[in-house]
Amino acid sequence: MIPPTFDYIRPSSIEEAVSALSQAGEDAKVLAGGQSLMPLLRLRLAYPDALIDLDRVESLRQIRSENGDLFIGAMATHHQVVRDPLVLEHAPLIAKATATVADPAVRHRGTFGGSLAHADPAGDLPAVALALDAVFVVRSVRGDREIPAADFFVDWMTSAMEPDELLIGVRVPKLGPGWGAHYEKFHRTAQAWAIVGVACAVRRERGAIEDARVALTNMGPAPVRATEVERFIEGRSVSENSFRAASERAAEGTEPPGDLHGSPEYRTHLARVLTARALTAAAAV
Amino acid sequence: MPRIRVEVDGVTYEDDVEPRLLLVHYLRDRLGKVGTPIGCDTTNCGACTVLFDGMSVKSCSVLAVQADGRGITTVEGLGTDGTNHPMQRAFHEEHALQCGFCTPGMILASIDLLRENADPSEEEIREGLEGNLCRCTGYQNIVRAVRKAADEMRQPAQSEVAP
Structure with a gap:
């Protein structure tokens, strides 16, 4: 089908883009990838x-180290993110999850910031940003603002950005030694949208889990942290039993949707199974 | 109306385009490049895949105006002097098409795959082509064709080998 008519504005700098966004009003959309x-x-x-x-x-499109954090520019493509040496070293969870986004042709154009700002509950990167405690840097003619991931995803396809704000990039705290990470998702073969996904990062020390971050994709209108899983697993031994017991708590506090891909009950089941797998893979450091 | 300058299959075109014109419609309706089919309208099927500055994109998900200053390769730009590209030849020889609707997209996605990985395993081929759907389910032969083309493209052509 043919898209509706629209005015097309092609800025060549962030300043031009921010100014265009402020002038264009509420019914303008930013086109990323x-x-x-x-x-x-x-x-x-x-x-x-x-x-x-x-x-x-x-x-x-820049990806760089900044004040000890990783900074990923909003227009870095998925293709770029998956191969970036800084991402691979300091935020492998992002690289792993991004490699599961759609397909190569889509990853050539699709962008890190675009996926996050789109805030699709079935998108993979919002849960990853939430698990990594990423910080969203947004700019408008009124100045810069930083939004923690926990406050960024407000509702179904809705972020905390104002209509005149542009996502510049995302600051991701680097994971040091001892951390392992994994993204586990379940999806139909012909489409890469997650029916449920689990983003997981854990820090192992002397055979125990010292720190755990677990966030869920498509278990509600916005990504959610599986706080009960995190609370349960921290301090426990790295073992199949503790992972299984922790993952039983994966769906607590979630509102999984029902649609043609799965009922809420099915998603609850998936969240548990996938959380156990994600913990196991992440803890294998 | 924005004016674009775009190279398609080695020829430079200058055209005024409405911003909402999709690249695939520009290729088909304005340039007559009907070798690029439109499949699904949902960015799923990959039938309309072309190379955009050498990288595969689904041309239904790019605006023509975004191709300004870029180079596009469609299936019609492959091969030289009436000879087929090795990937086209491999698809032909391995019978990697039934109805043929997915074929242009499959061929361009496969060329892009080999650009990144000259010697892919069967599994890597299947993953690399996950954005291209064949509803005749001819995947077996498609994977075989890509393997064959990979082997051939890694060998220097006989005629180029110094005597």
């Missing part, structure tokens, strides 16, 4: 007045 937005336009599920295309804002 377009791999979610273009289908929405074609299916006429979105009718923006204007598209502000970030494709030529090269400075938004």
